Amino acid sequence: MPQIKVGLIGGGGIASAHIRGYREHADKIGITAVADAVEQTAADRGAELGATPYSDYRRMLEAEGLDAVDICLPHHLHRDAIVAAAEAGKHILCEKPLCLTAEEAAAVRAAVTASGVTLMCAHNQLFLPAVAKAKELLDAGTIGTVYEVRTTDSFYNDFDPTTMGWRASSSTSGGGELIDTGYHPTYLMLHLAGGSPVEATAMLSTHRLKFMEGEDSAQVMVRFDNGVVGQLVTSWAYQPAASTERFSAVGELGALHSDGTSLSWQLRSGETRTVDLEPVDTFAAEIGHFADSLLTKTRPLHTEDEGIAVLGILLAAYEGARTKTIAPVLAK
Known part of the structure; x- marks a missing residue:
């Protein structure tokens, strides 16, 4: 038996992608039960x-x-699944988005806090080596005070x-593309x-998938309390232009940018470097991190x-788009 026994909630x-991760880390974590409202799906995954x-x-x-x-x-x-698991005293890995409203977020926080369990958000793109390296450089002050971050x-x-x-309906998806794939660049x-x-605030568009209730594309701007301004572009309607970076950051001493695989930075001093990084299965890395966090009783990279x-x-981006204003971030 694995050191950590996991129940999979939702087998489709x-x-x-998660199952690949459990297989890679079978020495320490594994799925011993699976629940799905479709009985055949549960039976197939169980087998x-x-x-x-x-x-x-x-x-x-x-x-x-x-x-x-x-x-x-x-x-x-x-x-509902997070609250039920927390009340049962089980640690939780939850796919994005964590939940859909500020009221739901309050219920999640209350349940997790009361139970003392660990909740890890399944933000797999944080395990891209280029992201980890960029975060290391930013935290080390390589480009100085950060002014701007862009993600695509x-x-x-x-x-x-x-x-x-279910993604076609705003009532079950929570909106449109922005709260789905757009959760990653956010x-x-x-x-x-x-x-x-x-x-x-945001500008939302439906360029192509007009049968959706929500948007198929979004441009969002965000201000952070440390002065950083963020911009993101996300879409199901189109491939971005070939020169578009996956993410970038600009600061007082220079800038960095990445296509998701390589990372480059250029400083005002004249220093320029590019590193090519080996790709990883980010879902497998995510599962391994979850297991290690539980085994060592340390905080996961992203919690509730x-x-x-x-x-x-x-939610603020959606409100800004609806009212054509810049909206305050209320769920924190």
Whole structure:
């Protein structure tokens, strides 16, 4: 048996990427039970993993001697699963977004605080080597005081009305592309900016996927309490131009930028460097980090604190777009 026994809540979609991570770290963490409302999905995943299947995760929490859960559910179901797991005393890994409203965020924080369990937000892109190296340079003051951070996550998505499922409805997704794929460049911006978000606004568009209730593209601006201004672009409608950086930061002493694989920085002193970094399976790295955090009783890279801060940015961006104003970040 693995050192850490995990119950998988939600066996479809993104669960496959998580399962790769558990297989890579099978010496310390593993899935011993799986719950999915679709009984066949639960049975199939159970057979695949050698895990006990359940059609109700609450029954799984009661019946199994689990240490933790991994929540891979549609967005609108995250809050209830987190609260149930916390009340059962289980540590939690939760896919993005953490939840959908400020009220849900308050319930999540209260449940996790009361139980004393560890909650880790599944922000896999933070485990890109280029991101880790950039964060190291920023924290070391290599480009001095940071003025601006930009992030991009756009691609041509081939969703159609028959394949989009729950993501087509704002009531189950929480909005549109911004709170889905757009969550990635938002937590990346937060990570690199190094401050707490104060205010945000957005321009939302539906360029191509017009059967969606929400937007398929967004441009967002965010101000942080340390003076950093963030800009992000995210879309399911199009591939970005070839010269578009995955992320960049500009500071008093110079700048850095990355395509997600290599990282370059240029200083006003004339120093210029580029490093090429070996790719990793970010989901496997994420699962390993979760396991290590539990085994060593150390804080994960992103907890409910960062998950709520990211949600706060997105809610303020949506409010700014709706009212054509710059909106305060309320969920922190």
